[in-house]
Amino acid sequence: MAFETAHHSAKSSAPTAATLGELRASGHVERDVRDEIRHNLLTALRAGDDPWEGIVGFESTVVPQLERALIAGHDVVLLGERGQGKTRLLRTLPNLLDEWTPVIAGSELDEHPYSPILPESIRRAAGLGDDLPIEWRHRSERYSEKLATPDTSVADLVGDIDPMKVAAGRSLGDPETIHFGLIPRAHRGLIVINELPDLAERIQVSMLNVMEERDIQVRGYNLRLPLDVLVLASANPEDYTNRGRIITPLKDRFGAEIRTHYPLELDDEIDVIEQEADLVATVPGFLIEILARFTRYLRDHPSIDQRSGVSARFSIAGAETVAAAALHRATVTGEEIAVARPIDLESVIEVLRGKVEFESGEEGRELEILEYLLRKATADAVRAGLGGIDMRPLVERLEGGDAVLTGDRIPAAQVLDALDDDAVTDLLDELAEQLEIDDAERASALEFALEGLYLARRIGKEPDERGRTVYHVEQPDDES
Missing domain, CATH: 3.40.50.300 (P-loop containing nucleotide triphosphate hydrolases)
Structure with missing residues (x-):
C-alpha cells in the first residue's frame, strides 16, 4: 500500500x-x-x-x-x-x-x-x-x-x-x-x-x-x-x-x-496540537495550552499507567472535542462565530476518559483524578497567561452582587453582558492584548479570568438548577 x-x-x-x-x-x-x-x-x-x-x-x-x-x-x-x-x-x-x-x-x-x-x-x-x-x-x-x-x-x-x-x-x-x-x-x-x-x-x-x-x-x-x-x-x-x-x-x-519520546517542552506539545488537530471552530491559544499542560500532567501522575503512555492523540482529540462543543453551542444559540470557552473543557473529560489507562487500585477515582489535573493545568495556564493583570474590577463587580452565568448553551454575548461596564471593558481590552485574541474571543478570555479567580479562591463557582455554571461572590446574610 x-x-x-x-x-x-x-x-x-x-x-x-x-x-x-x-x-x-x-x-x-x-x-x-x-x-x-x-x-x-x-x-x-x-x-x-x-x-x-x-x-x-x-x-x-x-x-x-x-x-x-x-x-x-x-x-x-x-x-x-x-x-x-x-x-x-x-x-x-x-x-x-x-x-x-x-x-x-x-x-x-x-x-x-x-x-x-x-x-x-x-x-x-x-x-x-x-x-x-x-x-x-x-x-x-x-x-x-x-x-x-x-x-x-x-x-x-x-x-x-x-x-x-x-x-x-x-x-x-x-x-x-x-x-x-x-x-x-x-x-x-x-x-x-x-x-x-x-x-x-x-x-x-x-x-x-x-x-x-x-x-x-x-x-x-x-x-x-x-x-x-x-x-x-x-x-x-x-x-x-x-x-x-x-x-x-x-x-x-x-x-x-x-x-522516541513525548514532547519535552510545553511549546512543542502546543505545536503538535495546533499542527495536527482538525478544528471545526476557533479554539483560543490559552485553551490549547491548558490541554497541553493537562496531557503532560497525566503523563507524570502516579495514578496513570505510564507503561501504556498518554498519547499525543489525547490532546489532539481534546482540542477537536472542545472545538466541536463550541460549534454545537453556536448552532443551537445562533451565534455567528463558534469560539471555544473554558466551559467546553468539561467535555474533554466526559468524552476522552477512556483514552487514559489507570493503575489498578484507582477504580472509582478516575473522574476525580482527571478533574483535579484539569484544574491544575488551568491554574498554571492562568498564572502564565494573566500574570500581572489586576483582576479587581471583576472581583468588585461580583462582590457587588452581580453574577456570570455560563454553560454549553449560553451564548458569548450573554456572558459579556453580565458584567458590562467601563472598568470591566478596560480589563477585557487588557486581557485581549496580553492573550493576543480578537473580539470574538473576548467571552472566552472573560471565562478564563473568572476560572482563574475561582481557582485562586477569590470568587465562588457552582452549578445552577439547570446544570449551568454560575461565577459569583457569596453575599453575607443581612443582620437581623
Missing part, C-alpha cells in the same frame, strides 16, 4: 525517456535506495533545508540519531510509547528519495532498467536491448506500510505459490509461479512494519534473509532475488514482554534502534 507522505509540494513532470536506450543517452546513473537517501539527505543538510517537515520536538534528540542511521545505510526500528509520532516520522522518509526513478515497464517488482532481477525481466532486457520500454515512478509510490497483526502470514510479507499461474499451465517447480508479498514488492523503496512485535515469531524468521543477505527464498525454490529495500519498523517497548517481542536474530539485524 502506498501512502502520500507529509511533503505536499506539487509533483514535477516525469522525465521523458521511454526506452532503455533513451535512458542511457540521458546520462542517468543508477543508485540503490540507501545511496539515494544518503545523497539527498546530505544535500539537504548542506543547503540548510529541513527534510523533516511536520516533525515537532525531535530536532535535537531523535532526528540526529535517525540521520546518522540513514547516512550509515542502516535498517531502523523506532521504539517508543503510543502516540509519539513514530509513524509520522517514518512517513517523511520518502521525501529523501529521488523524486522520479525509472522502472522496467510492466515489471512486477519495479526493477531498474539497468539491473533486472526477475527471470522474465532478464529475458526481456536481453531480447529488446535498448528498446526495452521503461516507466517512471514517483517517490510517493515507493513507500509501503504494513500494520503487523497476529494473523499476518509469510505469504503476506514474502510470497507464496500463485494458484492462478499454476492453473495457466506453469508447473509447480517453476519459480515464476510465485506471487510476491509486500517486502519484495517494496524493491527499490521503503517498507515499514508498524508494531513489529505483534508478528508471530515464525513470521519474523522469514524476514531474516531480507535483513541480512538482502534476498528472499519462497517455498524452497532456488530463486534468490537480490532485493534493494530499506526496512523500517516501529514498536512499543512494553511489547517485548507483553504482547510479543522482536526475536533476537531479527533485532540484531536492525542497524539502529532509536528511542
